[in-house]
Amino acid sequence: GQNIDQPTEMTATEGAIVQINCTYQTSGFNGLFWYQQHAGEAPTFLSYNVLDGLEEKGRFSSFLSRSKGYSYLLLKELQMKDSASYLCAVMEYGNKLVFGAGTILRVKS
Amino acid sequence: DVKVTQSSRYLVKRTGEKVFLECVQDMDHENMFWYRQDPGLGLRLIYFSYDVKMKEKGDIPEGYSVSREKKERFSLILESASTNQTSMYLCASSLPPLRGRASGYTFGSGTRLTVV
Numbered sequence: 497g498q499n500i501d502q503p504t505e506m507t508a509t510e511g512a513i514v515q516i517n518c519t520y521q522t523s524g525f526n527g528l529f530w531y532q533q534h535a536g537e538a539p540t541f542l543s544y545n546v547l548d549g550l551e552e553k554g555r556f557s558s559f560l561s562r563s564k565g566y567s568y569l570l571l572k573e574l575q576m577k578d579s580a581s582y583l584c585a586v587m588e589y590g591n592k593l594v595f596g597a598g599t600i601l602r603v604k605s
Numbered sequence: 606d607v608k609v610t611q612s613s614r615y616l617v618k619r620t621g622e623k624v625f626l627e628c629v630q631d632m633d634h635e636n637m638f639w640y641r642q643d644p645g646l647g648l649r650l651i652y653f654s655y656d657v658k659m660k661e662k663g664d665i666p667e668g669y670s671v672s673r674e675k676k677e678r679f680s681l682i683l684e685s686a687s688t689n690q691t692s693m694y695l696c697a698s699s700l701p702p703l704r705g706r707a708s709g710y711t712f713g714s715g716t717r718l719t720v721v
Contacts, residue, residue: 498664504645526702530711538609538695538712539648583647591655591702592663593634595709597647 498522500596503582507576507602516569516599518584529593530558530569531583539583543569571601579603608632609713611696626716629698634673636699637679638664638710639671641692648695654679655701674707686720693717 499521520528528547531539545551545560545567557570571578584596591604609704616673636655639649639665651661652671660671668690672680679698694717698712710720 497629500647504676531651535713538714539710540712544709585648589712591699591708592650592653593648594650595648597645 497589498586498588498594500584500586502582502596502599504602505602507604510574510576510605512574513570513572514574514601515583515603516571516582517591518569518596520565520567520584520586520596522586522588522594524589525562526587526589526591527568528558528560529585529587530556530567532587533581533583533598536578542582555561558587574603576603576605608706609696609698609718611694611716613716614714615717615719618683618686619633620687622683622686622687622720622721624718624720626655626681626696626718628679628681628713629677630679630696630698630711632679632698632711632712632713633676633677634698634700634711636701636708637673638697638699639669639681640695641647641665641690641696642695642715643692653682683718686718690717691720 502518530542533539543558581598585593638653639651654673696713701707
């Protein structure tokens with residue numbers, strides 16, 4: 497079966513660092529994606545990990561451990577505009593993305 | 606600017622109506638997908654297509670059908686709309702995996718459907 501877990505909500509302060517965790521159990525694995533979705537808008541691509549380790553892209557980093565079925569998204573120097581939902585998704589074989597329920601991040605000043 | 610376009614941003618339909626949601630992409634992508642998004646449940650896959658005239662059921666296909674007559678267009682059909690189909694519907698497209706690396710999806714802006 498498919499199971500992707502991430503926290504429902506998180507709150508952090510502007511300028512701080514926040515880590516959003518994601519654990520998964522899926523029937524296949526061809527990579528893990530993180531998407532950002534602002535309210536009322538389409539999800540937009542943030543990162544992709546297929547090998548273990550850390551991928552860094554500006555203020556955002558994503559980590560993957562395939563043996564543990566675990567990933568996290570790290571956001572540094574938080575800005576108010578980072579308030580959004582963050583979606584963890586696993587690519588199963590056949591190019592199908594399976595999504596977690598998403599984490600709502602609230603950034604306060 | 607490449608994009609996925611969904612024909613309607615908001616729709617209100619009556620129970621029992623046949624509803625068509627249209628999605629067009631201009632990126633020449635082979636793969637297209639329909640998801641619905643509900644609070645606390647995330648995105649759930651309804652149907653997908655890897656090629657013209659080809660369709661596969663996703664995780665929640667009941668009450669839906671799809672049509673892909675042209676590569677750039679993927680339509681979602683609600684045969685007889687019901688109130689439990691009130692949701693945000695998201696269309697996405699992607700390229701096939703290349704050299705073992707998956708291709709990310711490009712999403713449309715979504716159609717918020719209300720069935721009354």
